[in-house]
Amino acid sequence: MQDLVVMGVSGSGKSTVGAALAQRLRVPFADADDFHPPANIAKMTAGHALDDEDRRPWLDALGNWLASHPDGAVLSCSALKRAYRDRLRDFCPDLEFVHLHGERAVIERRQSSRPGHFMPASLLDSQFATLEPLAADERGLLVDVDQSVDTIVTAYLAETGTTPDTRQPREN
Secondary structure (H helix, E strand, O other), X not given: OOOEEEEOOOOOOHHHHHHHHHHHHOOOEEEHHHHOXXXXXXXXXXXXXXXXXXXXXXXXXXXXXXXOOOOOOEEEOOOOOHHHHHHHHHHOOOOEEEEEEOOHHHHHHHHHOOOOOOOOHHHXXXXXXXXXXXOOOOOEEEEEOOOOHHHHHHHHHXXXXXXXXXXXXXXX
16 A cells, blocks of 8 residues: 545545545555644634645645655545645655546535634635646546545546455455
């Protein structure tokens, strides 16, 4: 098993799906939100989007965490831009992504059900504007968020041929 990043805009279900995948794969899980320095959280709480300079040390901390788990781990992280994913791949070249995507109305509904989260709904537009979907040369899977967590996890496992019991690819 290699490292895996569950990516998408705020409210897409990254943390919930990432934790479920990690549990099924029996590997460590981390939420990228927990790695933000206080200045980043304060900026987002005030309704301001982070810029690339704000994200650089955060991405390095995430990359170091991933690299410290050579037997596999799952990280939930927006990873909205190709450059951010490339930075994470600097630490873990074989990194895979699960891109949770969905209609704006679905994401908005999910985001509104998270009271007290530091990322205000007002930043959702900037998230969609910044999002660069996975390119054809990036290892990953695009998954619609408008389904159950179990369905998403099962789809990932089936698509990749990963069995949760052995964490090894299935042989055909």
